[in-house]
Amino acid sequence: MLAEGRIIMKLMGRYRVVKPVRFFVCILIMVMGLSTLLFTVFGPSTEAAAADTYRQVVVHENETIWTIAEENCPSGTDPRIHVKEICEINDVDPGEIQPGDVLIVPVEA
Structure with missing residues (x-):
C-alpha cells in the first residue's frame, strides 16, 4: 500500500484522489501555465501591433524637422x-x- 501522504492512491488498478483540494489546485496551476504558454507562443505579436510604418520625406526649402x-x-x-x-x-x-x-x-499605421 502507498504512503498516506500521497495525493493519488492506486486502488485495484484504478486511481483514486485522496486529497481532492490539492489535486484540483495542481490541475488548475497546470492548466493556467499551459494556457499562458500557448498564448505567449501563438498569441498576437506585440511587435507587429506596435510596429510603426515609415515613409521617406524629401526636405524642401524652408522646411524644418518641426514642420x-x-x-x-x-x-x-x-x-x-x-x-x-x-x-x-x-x-x-x-x-x-x-x-x-x-x-x-514614422507615420500612423
Whole structure:
C-alpha cells in the first residue's frame, strides 16, 4: 500500500484522489501555465501591433524637422515626440537638415 501522504492512491488498478483540494489546485496551476504558454507562443505579436510604418520625406526649402513632424504626425499628438523620433531614426540634429535631404519619418499605421 502507498504512503498516506500521497495525493493519488492506486486502488485495484484504478486511481483514486485522496486529497481532492490539492489535486484540483495542481490541475488548475497546470492548466493556467499551459494556457499562458500557448498564448505567449501563438498569441498576437506585440511587435507587429506596435510596429510603426515609415515613409521617406524629401526636405524642401524652408522646411524644418518641426514642420515635417507636424505634417506627418497623427492629429492630437505632441509634435515634439515626433521631432525626437525623426532625429533618432535619421541620426541628425534638428538644425542639420538641408533642402534635398531624405528623412525617414514614422507615420500612423
